[in-house]
Amino acid sequence: MGRVIGVSDRVAVFVVFALNGAVYGSWAPRVPALAEQVGASPGELGLALLGGTAGLLLAAPLSGRVSERFGARAVMLVATLLSCVVLSLTGLVGSVAWLAVALFGLGFANGGLDVAMNIGGVSVERRTGKAIMPVFHAGFSFGGLVASAAAGLAAAQHWSPERHFLVAAIVTALVMLVVYHGLPRAVPRTERAARPATTAPTRRPVLWLLAVVPLCSAMAEGASSDWSALLLVTEHGAGEGAAALAFTAFSLAMAVTRLGSAWVQRRLGATRTLAIGAVVAAAGLLVSALVPVAALAFAGFVLAGTGLAAAFPVALSLAGEAGKRADGSGGEREIAFVTTVAYTGFLAGPPLIGGIAQATSLSASFVLVAVLAALIAPAAVGASRARHRERTAAELPV
8 A cells, every 4th residue: 555655665664753652642641531530549640650661661672673583664563553452442441450551551562663663764764875863753753742732632622531542543553554565674584594693782882872862861851741840830930831831842842853953963973963962952951940030941941852852863873873784784683772771761760850859959850950961972972982993893803
């Protein structure tokens, strides 16, 4: 079907990124309705939400190995359809325990799709010879924003989560089936069998340094998502309505910037793009933390979203490049490793910020977040140097 309507691999991968963002953007805004549906207390809801993170962490490394064996194209299809099934079932849950199970399933499917679609994105980069991963990640951002708006509309129209999730799942599955044949194809089995063994990701400093980039970005993004509104209300005197828009502005700035980040990367290089973004993000977060003017703090979150926009896509692109073999294949395990480490940022970030805020203040917590964002710059430089040392060592005579 995809071939009939002429879906290119670049368009197909972009759409899959958007679908992944849309699945998350469909259920996350309906968490209050789900909590009411199952009668969850805040503490019980927090434990249920951990199920989603557990699913992510379990699926990411597994997805890398399965993608290496069968191709990312197959994993993208299976993970997307699994997301649709679990999303539709999530609307039917009637207890906290089943909500936790459903969110684990969603996290597992999302983690598998996340790794596979990034592998697909790297495949398109290799075919085109262009740095375009930030554009794909913009698709994820815009997919999430559109789905979040649709979720708000569904809630306003008094749609139950069951009805809303079923419609979202059907639309997602149909779109995936349309673009599936345009996705990058798997490497034939005969070629896979001939691949030489490569060094385990955990033994390569370049991958640990690359993982620091999205790890710090994830912690900053999680802090902005969970705590920006409270910071603006309690420490900068903003109204609740305006404060609630801070993360929306952060996300929109990130999405728009990603559209242009590929252009910047092609002209300045990956390392400079990451370093400049780190400085911008850290400056924005410091403004949000320390300047006692709500409007400037709001602008600080816009700057933070702008600065962090390239962190995930560029780091994963570099991880794929670090795993590239002479025959043009490889990178699956490397992308999975960096993604798995990055996910721990979403898990550890919110409680870390909350703990520091309890001991000191929320502003002090965001100063720490700014420091974490700034660490992206030396990590990027260190990864570049480590990769250079690897290449130099590989060229030395045995």
